[in-house]
Amino acid sequence: MDYKNTLNLPSTDFPMKANLVKKEPEILEKWEKEDIYSVIRDTSKGRPAYILHDGPPYANGNIHMGTAFNKVLKDIIIKSKQMDGYNVPYVPGWDCHGLPIESQVDQELGDKKLEMTQSAVRKKCREFADRFIKIQRDEFKRLGVFGEWDNPYLTMNYNYEATIVREFGKFAINGSLIKSKKPIYWCNSCGTALAEAEVEYEDDISPSIYVRFPFVSDLTLNYPSLAGKDIFIAIWTTTPWTIPANLAVALHPDFMYVAIDTPTYGVLILAEGLLEYFLSTAGIEDYTIIERFNARELEGLKVKHPLYSRESIIILADYVTLDVGTGCVHTAPGHGQEDYESGLQYNLDIYSPVDDKGRFTKDVEFFAGQEVFEANRNVIQKLSELGVLIKEEQVTHSYPHCWRCKNPVIFRATEQWFISMDKKDLRARSLNAIRGVEWVPSWGEERIYGLIENRPDWCISRQRSWGVPITIFYCLKCGNYFISQEIVDHVAQLVEKHGTDVWFDLSAAELLPKGTTCPECHGDEFRKETDILDVWFDSGVSFTVLEQRDYLSYPADLYLEGSDQHRGWFHSSLLCSIGTRQKAPFKSVLTHGFVVDGSGRKMSKSRGNVISPEEVINKYGAEILRLWVASEDYRGDIRLSQEILDRLTEAYRRLRNTFRYLLGNLYDFNPLTDTIPYQELLELDRWALHRLQELTETVIKSYKRFEYHSIYQAVYNFCVLTLSSFYLDILKDRLYTSPVNSKERRSAQTALNEILEGLVRLVAPIIPFTADEVWGYLPNKERPISVHADLFIPVREEFKDSSLIKRWDLLLNVRKEVTKALELARKDKVIGHSLDATVSLALPKDLSQGLEDYRDELRTICIVSAVEFVDEGTIEGGYESQEYDGLIVKVMPSPFPKCERCWIHDSAVGHDTGHPTLCKRCVQVI
């Protein structure tokens, strides 16, 4: 007779092989059909809300691994908060305006652009953004991310654009807005401003000149050695044309400077560290050092401009280096980024006497009307004539060029709009607010604090097309610019209806409320501003979405982005919110690191180490990608490699198989009728339930702390150690051989069911596809349509029994020793399967006390045919425990025949004539 048919072997349709790549789209379709997101919204009505406000990705390409990581992390938070009892709506967003899209559209259009109106080009930009929003949306959905995908917030939506106009209006009206000069990249031949991304660096040959500026301040008082001499400071530059705009000379605050006396050039002051370099370059051999200075002693002294009869001031700046030159840096605040910052610091004019075509303006003596690059020659000539030129040569260096016309570009100061950091105490109020926000990890606080503390005023204007206009008007009569609440409201209404195209399509008169007159001169003819807003302002006011949708709330509970956003979105959002609402838009801010390759290098095309989300999804499935997100500690760099993916795939299989095995053993279990009350469960099953509570506690706590890698480790170890290699392995005998409806079997199933129900929920936020697939196979069908619409099962205190755990710790430890002994016996070919063995234990006193009541459990948990306790000294040979002094384990092959049904060797096998190959227990079962 084939007794195998009399066993209760596991049985389930839940497939062992996941085939995620094929299965996931089916599950997505099911979710779509069920409208799972709405179902979750409905079922969680009335629960406390948890608002994670989405940082809008930029809509100009497919998502990369960083975007995928970020979105999955958000989704894990959303799903886990949801299952932890909150109502967690999620409105995804996209950042739509800005230069990258405008540039890409420019390239697609080519020369056609020249014949198009600004609005027509903007329309192309809108279509471009739209295209990629759809693509990215599908990519995010494919990752299993739940959200309001059919109603996201887009910064180019008309109502959002109107909001931007209104928020900008608040700054303008409250007095934070200022207009001032700032140097930007400028292409002389195109006559346009360029963004940083629009310049290309290429090697160029430039003049390199050394010039001496005579001192005006009297140095002889403090330095008598200099008495009676002509004293100069020596500077070096590769842009002679900026000399007319020189207003200062910068020294490094920590460098030493020397004064050298030369027969040809008089006394020259320069950095000590560049003395040798300078002397050899300038060809000076005859000199004497007559004085040394600390740079700080010279700060504020005056020198004379080498060309004009005005003064230039000596200032200090960190960016001065000893690489090349003299350590005394010619500073023209209107023609360089660093020069500009020094100019602000020392309150210098941002002087930039150059027009749109790159020609000196008429008030520039000697060079008026000359194009700056052509003027280089003349400037050098003039310096030479005036006897202030020390040396001229040529250098090859990397210099910025216009990406369009390939000509060299210049820095030119132009009028720009700024939000003042200090006029309305924006900086102070922001710094104060930072202290009230929870930053995770905590160092984020210092990082953003430092940035806000030191940043200059926020330049919010751009000379581009694809963006939200700065809605300011100018009076044609008096030149005054103005804005008012009435104008803001009026324009915002127009924008809400027609989008910001309206600004480009209509005239100033059409855009203004009827009867508007200039508040200064009552003129009635106007022009509109042509600049648009920095896109960081667009996304910076995204918290308005939280106010405008009644199911969201401001401020958000959480903002979550990469650590680069301390300078980006966290930063602009904070400023926008503080500036208009006096409080931070977020209660807490979580940051993650960047995705790097297996050896910690950044992913880049040139390195060839890029792994795309698409690649992972198509080869392994989104679930593996999500498991990766959960498994990595994201506070630092996040590594990704083929090996990591392979490991995760194997781990996934293990998790899946654990679920499958649990399901397989519950095929005949009806929780409603077959559940055994806790107090009547076998000890081992109660032990398992206690372990489940510990796991639940760890996992729920880790979800709260956003520490998903701990969850991954805990769940995985639970499946492998607690379940697979221990509990489930031991349970097999009881599950398979006991009568179907026996208490022992139902006791095991009660525990298994509890474990399955708990586990499937705990992992659902991380592997939502698999969890929901498992959900469909659970024994009891009275449940929500998806695991994601349900809640975690909280820790059940009544399932905890720490004294039981303590007793069993000993059993587990002894088991470990027995397993070692079994392995040795196996090596010696004494046994194969552990059930072939009978084990004799010589126990020291302290052990025998704890084990006396567990003689039978020991046999079961060691999965051997018999365990007997014997006196010390009666055993010969045997394995001596390293853990317990005096514990000796002797493994022998069982002398009894093997029961054909349960595989246990037993003395009673053969005693029953009806079933001569079965043990007593199995005979009874049959």
Added chain:
RNA sequence: GGGCCUAUAGCUCAGUCUCGGUUAGAGCGCACGCCUGAUAAGCGUGAGGUCGUUGGUUCAAUUCCAACUAGGCCCA
């Protein structure tokens, strides 16, 4: 060049921070073996680490401090 961050077995993570103190843990992978009633599964045993480097503090440092190296983010 500056600000912030990271560095523990081949891989992913514990431990160190708030207590510095016997042989630094886990799983995976690897090697070897068992089973064939979770079977393109399951079980066991074992080998892997001068805790990035160098100094300092200390009776004692992976743990505290400093510098350096490598890498990451943001600036310049």
